[in-house]
Amino acid sequence: DTEVTQTPKHLVMGMTNKKSLKCEQHMGHRAMYWYKQKAKKPPELMFVYSYEKLSINESVPSRFSPECPNSSLLNLHLHALQPEDSALYLCASSQDGAGALPSYNEQFFGPGTRLTVL
Amino acid sequence: GQQLNQSPQSMFIQEGEDVSMNCTSSSIFNTWLWYKQDPGEGPVLLIALYKAGELTSNGRLTAQFGITRKDSFLNISASIPSDVGIYFCAGQPPGNTGKLIFGQGTTLQVKP
Numbered sequence: 001d002t003e004v005t006q007t008p009k010h011l012v013m014g015m016t017n018k019k020s021l022k023c024e025q026h027m028g029h030r031a032m033y034w035y036k037q038k039a040k041k042p043p044e045l046m047f048v049y050s051y052e053k054l055s056i057n058e059s060v061p062s063r064f065s066p067e068c069p070n071s072s073l074l075n076l077h078l079h080a081l082q083p084e085d086s087a088l089y090l091c092a093s094s095q096d097g098a099g100a101l102p103s104y105n106e107q108f109f110g111p112g113t114r115l116t117v118l
Numbered sequence: 119g120q121q122l123n124q125s126p127q128s129m130f131i132q133e134g135e136d137v138s139m140n141c142t143s144s145s146i147f148n149t150w151l152w153y154k155q156d157p158g159e160g161p162v163l164l165i166a167l168y169k170a171g172e173l174t175s176n177g178r179l180t181a182q183f184g185i186t187r188k189d190s191f192l193n194i195s196a197s198i199p200s201d202v203g204i205y206f207c208a209g210q211p212p213g214n215t216g217k218l219i220f221g222q223g224t225t226l227q228v229k230p
Contacts, residue, residue, distance in 0.1 A: 004160075006160075031216050033216070040204070040223070040225070041222070041223070042206055042220035042221065042222060042223055043161065043206075043220060045217060045218070048215075048216050048217070050216065055215075055216070056215065056216070056217065088158075090160050090161075092160075094216065103166065103168070105149060105210055105216060106149075106151065106163060106166050107151070107163070107208075107218060108163060109153075109160035109161045109162070109163075110160050111159050111160045112158075112159065112160045114158070
């Protein structure tokens with residue numbers, strides 16, 4: 001299995017809602033990432049988990065809360081979002097975020113969740 | 119912070135033509151990755167480069183890791199309509215944090 005899967009594919013939520021995005025990989029990768037992407041822009045890194053521990057938080061507002069329940073799963077909990085948070089949210093994984101071999105840092109992306117905040 | 123300058127920003131070419139795009143930086147990178155993204159999908163890894171001067175091919179795609187470690191290019195030969203999409207370069211700076219720095223992307227359109 002060489003896929004990163006994400007659910008849901010699309011999500012529409014109000015500013016007072018609480019929702020969660022889910023990401024799963026079964027490649028045995030030990031690093032997982034959340035990115036935010038606006039139309040026609042490159043992905044922007046939000047969080048990095050390495051060996052199930054949060055290693056990087058790119059000064060993301062607290063209304064985004066990541067969680068890594070185990071080495072295969074990554075969640076992003078959303079609460080009190082703003083309309084400007086509407087974007088494509090991408091999950092990625094790599095064999096090892098600080099790998100001894102360069103190939104360990106190749107990041108594989110999921111298809112993304114298209115989030116719309118009303 | 120580190121930035122990657124990717125050019126051109128967009129290209130509109132005829133089917134069958136060759137395409138070239140590149141990324142440059144004022145800082146060095148340990149790894150260069152090239153991704154393609156179709157509308158509404160996640161980026162797909164095309165080619166990974168690990169050593170300065172390395173030249174790697176993947177079908178009609180060829181990419182090189184610049185000798186100074188500050189640049190990389192991607193060539194696509196004999197373009198076809200399914201090559202349409204946005205191509206991103208990404209570099210991993212020294213430090214092994216797992217962070218990637220992305221270029222701004224090159225949008226490719228192919229006219230049949």
